Amino acid sequence: MEGELTTTVRSLHIPGSLSQERQKALARIAELSGENVSECMQCGTCSAVCPMVESMGMTTRQGIHYLQFGLVERVIDARIGEFCASCHTCQVRCPRGIEVPKVFEAVRLLALRQNEDLITIGAIPKETIAGAPQIAMVSTFRKLTA
Ligand code: SF4
Numbered sequence: 197m198e199g200e201l202t203t204t205v206r207s208l209h210i211p212g213s214l215s216q217e218r219q220k221a222l223a224r225i226a227e228l229s230g231e232n233v234s235e236c237m238q239c240g241t242c243s244a245v246c247p248m249v250e251s252m253g254m255t256t257r258q259g260i261h262y263l264q265f266g267l268v269e270r271v272i273d274a275r276i277g278e279f280c281a282s283c284h285t286c287q288v289r290c291p292r293g294i295e296v297p298k299v300f301e302a303v304r305l306l307a308l309r310q311n312e313d314l315i316t317i318g319a320i321p322k323e324t325i326a327g328a329p330q331i332a333m334v335s336t337f338r339k340l341t342a
C-alpha cells in the first residue's frame with residue numbers, strides 16, 4: 197500500500213493500517229507542507245506557546261495528532277488553519293523541528309480547495325470594516341476565501 201503513495205517528504209511514516217483515503221490525506225499534507233508530522237512526539241509544547249489556541253476547536257498538538265492518522269477533515273472542522281496566525285512561535289519551540297505553521301497552512305489550502313470560503317464577507321459588521329486597517333481586510337480575504 198505504501199508503495200502506491202508518493203511524497204517528497206523523507207521518512208514520512210504512513211501507517212499501513214490506515215484506509216487508503218487516510219493514507220492519501222496524510223501524504224497530501226506532507227506534499228503541500230514539506231513537513232513530516234509522523235516525527236511529532238506529542239509533547240504539547242506547540243499548544244502551550246500558541247497565542248491562538250483558545251480560538252481553535254482543538255489544540256495544535258491534537259491537530260498534529262489527527263493528521264498523523266490522516267484525519268484532515270477533523271482538523272479543518274476545528275478551524276486551526278483559519279486561526280493560525282503564522283507567528284512561528286510553535287515552530288521555534290518544537291523539539292522535533294517541525295514547521296507547524298506550514299502544516300496548518302496545508303490544512304487551510306485543502307479546505308479552500310474544496311471551493312468553500314472560510315469567511316462570510318457579508319457577515320462582517322460594517323463597523324469592523326470601517327475600523328480595520330485595509331491591509332488586514334485584504335490579507336484576511338486572501339487567506340480565507342477560495
Ligand atoms: S504559528 Fe500558528 S499554530 Fe504556531 S503558535 Fe503561531 S498561531 Fe499557533
Ligand code: SF4
Pocket residue numbers: 235236237238239240241242243256257260286289290291292293294296
Ligand atoms: S511541539 Fe512539535 S513535537 Fe511537540 S506536540 Fe507540537 S509538533 Fe509535536
